[in-house]
Amino acid sequence: MHTSLPQKTLSAAPKRKKWTKGDYAVFIILTLTALLILMPFYNAVVISLETNRAYALHPVSLYPAEFSLKNYQYLIDKGQLSIGFQNTILITISGTVLSMAASVMMAYAFSRKFPGKKLLFLLMMFTMFFSGGMIPTYLQMKALKLIDSRWGIILFVGVSTYNIVILKSGFEQTPVDLEDAAKIDGANDLVIFFRVMLPLQGPLLATFTLFTAVAYWNEWFWSMLLINSSGKMTLQTVLRSIVAEAAAAADVSTGEADLDVFSQGVKMAAVMMAMVPIMCFYPFLQKYFVKGVMVGSVKM
Amino acid sequence: MMDMIDKKRGMRLRNRVRLKRRIWAARNLYLMFFPVLVYYALFRYAPMGGLMIAFKDFNAFLGFEKSPWVGFKFFNQFFNSIYLWRLVRNTLLINLYDLLFNFPASIILALLLNEVPNKRFKKAAQTITYLPYFISSVVIASMVVQFLSPSSGIVNHFIAALGGERQYFMTQPGSFRTIYTVMNLWKNIGWNSIIFLAAISGINGELYEACMIDGGGYLRRMWHITLPGIASTIVVLIIMRLGHVMDAGYETILLLQNNANLETSDVIGTYVYRRGLRGGEYSYATAVGMFQSVIGFTMVIMANYLSRRYSETSLW
The missing domain is CATH 1.10.3720.10 (MetI-like)
Incomplete structure (x- = not known):
């Protein structure tokens, strides 16, 4: 079946049946590249599953010599990470929903005609190239009483001008006929927006939802600046404190009884735990974001 | 002469009415806009205004307004x-x-x-x-x-x-x-x-x-x-x-x-x-x-x- 279909893939190279020498060379180079990219992850997994004794003997090995989940156990018992997870999940979900809703509305409005559009669009574009910078932004956050508030992080990441610009051209390219047809059928503005316009932007919306969610999940710098109380700390700040606190880590590896727990192991276990949610969602969303990025780059 | 002025005034008036009508027709769009507009004002443009402290000797107790100007000192x-x-x-x-x-x-x-x-x-x-x-x-x-x-x-x-x-x-x-x-x-x-x-x-x-x-x-x-x-x-x-x-x-x-x-x-x-x-x-x-x-x-x-x-x- 696939031979009769016209080429829809990104590949511009024609299909061949037999692999040539060049094909094998490409195959080998790409396999090596992929392995090199995966190596740091694999290295971290192995260390996180190791026991202290085995790690002391062979810090670099292909597989855990003495398999143990004690490092993970230790992290879960300590509870810090679960607070981080709770806060980050809360911030990611509410932030993504708010940010996407606002971006979509703004982009749709910008794709229509109204008085003052040019000026407002220029004002928005300007923020892509010039900003007040770190200190004035921080002082503004302080003035708005957003210090030590989860809202501060939600609002700081906020909406992305770039996403709005791309989404706007997406809406602009929807045929006017579609809208007219819906109007003749008696649909009002809201119905047109939700039933006609939005579904057409599927890949772009999926892409930007993914990007926004990842931005919230990964945000470290501003959550470090804004959040003081330990109950509101996000996943990345907790992770950073676990990794950076050398003193606390040393205490772990020389501490009382549990010799199976050790600082590098705990650090890498924390790293793995922070990554797992992204690793889980990522493969499913990949086909959308590649499409979305392509559309975006063409539309720019 | 008077005629022309009248005509001009009439056109301006008509334009103004038309503009009002266009704004009214786009009211839903402005409504969609509003939250993000506030957002941009508070989180993008207000910090740009905050850049003025580069030219002031900012003191948290005195605040933005009262801190003294120092020009290009910094x-x-x-x-x-x-x-x-x-x-x-x-x-x-x-x-x-x-x-x-x-x-x-x-x-x-x-x-x-x-x-x-x-x-x-x-x-x-x-x-x-x-x-x-x-x-x-x-x-x-x-x-x-x-x-x-x-x-x-x-x-x-x-x-x-x-x-x-x-x-x-x-x-x-x-x-x-x-x-x-x-x-x-x-x-x-x-x-x-x-x-x-x-x-x-x-x-x-x-x-x-x-x-x-x-x-x-x-x-x-x-x-x-x-x-x-x-x-x-x-x-x-x-x-x-x-x-x-x-x-x-x-x-x-x-x-x-x-x-x-x-x-x-x-x-x-x-x-x-x-x-x-x-x-x-x-x-x-x-x-x-x-x-x-x-x-x-x-x-x-x-x-x-x-x-x-x-x-x-x-x-x-």
């Missing part, structure tokens, strides 16, 4: 310090290394991916190479430090196995740029190849067939068809990158920074953070940040102008 302080050259040099070199090594690497990856005959393998290779782009900077920095650890890192393990001496990479100023560039290569190579893959997919397939009939192999196809086909994309991206040579993502740098490697790892962003938010010198740090913003803005405008002249691609 700019002069920065221009006369040893930091100006150090920060600019580090920022430029980090971006230059990226352009020299990582930019071509992503083009090569796109060319290779394009040549993969097996669809499933291609997809797997793409999935793996895009993955690091989505990993947080804290995770990446932690893995870098572990990877390069003198006692237990994999890199030093191999150095020791080959009879070399174990290196304290993170505290050697001479290693920082290499570490940072390789880290970014690892993180971005897949992601940056997407745009080139998109450009390649726009090349006419008949060209390849013609080349095949003429007996052209891999390298000839690549050299004579694929590369010329994406040349304009490459040029535009280089111009845009040149527009951003004064920006360096400071988050990951901050995570990899320590007192020992400051000489090569300090960039404007990390310096502003250290002096401003850690040291409390708000006005001075704002001036330093503003210096970067203004230069960055000018360069992006210039890059965009060049890009528009060279090709039809521009950001606006």
